[in-house]
Amino acid sequence: MSKLKLTLGMVALAFMTLTAVSCKDAKKENNNSNEHHSEMSADEDHSKMDHDNNDGHHDGEKTEMTTNGIGDGNAEMVLKDYFNLKDALIADDNAKAKELGGNLAKSLGNLDVSKYVDTQKSELNEIIEDAVEHAEHISESPMEHQREHFKILSKDLTDMVAITGTANTLYEQFCPMYDGGSSWLSRSEEVLNPYYGSKMLKCGKVQKEIN
Template sequence: MKNLKVTTAILVIAFIGFTAMSCKDGKKEVSNDEMHSEMNHDNSDGHHDGEENEMAMSDDQNGSSENILKDYFNLKDALVADDESKGKELGAILVESLDNLDVSKYTDDQKSELNDIIVDATEHAEHISESPMEHQREHFKILSKDVTDMVAITGTENTLYEQFCPMYDKGSAWLSMSKDVKNPYYGSKMLTCGKVQKEIN
């Protein structure tokens, strides 16, 4: 009986210690979980915080650059949330959006440039759909450059922010619809590492 009490006391102390340690990162985890849930759901009060919500698409926009941007931002949010399986799923969705881009309204030179961008971006989106998180982030860096180059030609209906992290791979950029920095290259490890370096209208 005495041994049972001692064992129980040890387990209680261990549990309290574990709980205290877990709470240190709890705030970051909650913010990541909340942001992850915003990627796919509207808030019940009608207020929209997530980038996907701000870029809600109608069916007739399938094949537009805005649809590619929506899927790109969803992928970015999955990387911010350290969600490898969601990253793979969204990488595959982005491949489809890239494949559906309608370039018919652009000049011949723009069509040629866009086709080159889409080929390269598709390759990186495919890699993301099949890779672990570390490699998803490596391919996301080049994918972000491709998407930025696409926006330079197609324009955007929304104000975008090019953000930059000096720490990842000698400096890496990405696009966001918010000025708030949420780093897709480090996720919860260094969530706010970076700065806005350019506004795209």
């Protein structure tokens, strides 16, 4: 009888031990599962955050590219009037050059320098003052004097672009024959000389590319 009780007691103890171990393993497995799920959730959240950050980063690049590509609107209007004047000189059209010289003087006078830093404002104001004077002279001069003023005007516009930037690639071109060497700006690589017009239309070379 004592042997039977002892045997039953050992069986019961073994059963309880087995049950305890099984519960512990089950709990551990459940914890691992929860931890794995938490890690997966964290990874998913992290992945989502990375994706969101990437989108924001690309948007930032897009905005920066757009901003750099636009340039200054008023400065672009000045350049447009300058190129129209250049084309009139290339065509030896004195009357048209007079009209366009007046237009350029107005667009130069409207150039807004308020968004630039103080040193740039000061430089731009000096450039504008000088360029307006030469544009006004062009608006009332014969062709020979128009071209003399256009040389200095071109230097002023080149200095302006160095501060304002440009929305499009420009080309600084150079004629070694006119007045000891003279430069001008162009939207095209093709050389068409505004200082000699039809007399020496192709005289000159591209000196520098401005982006």
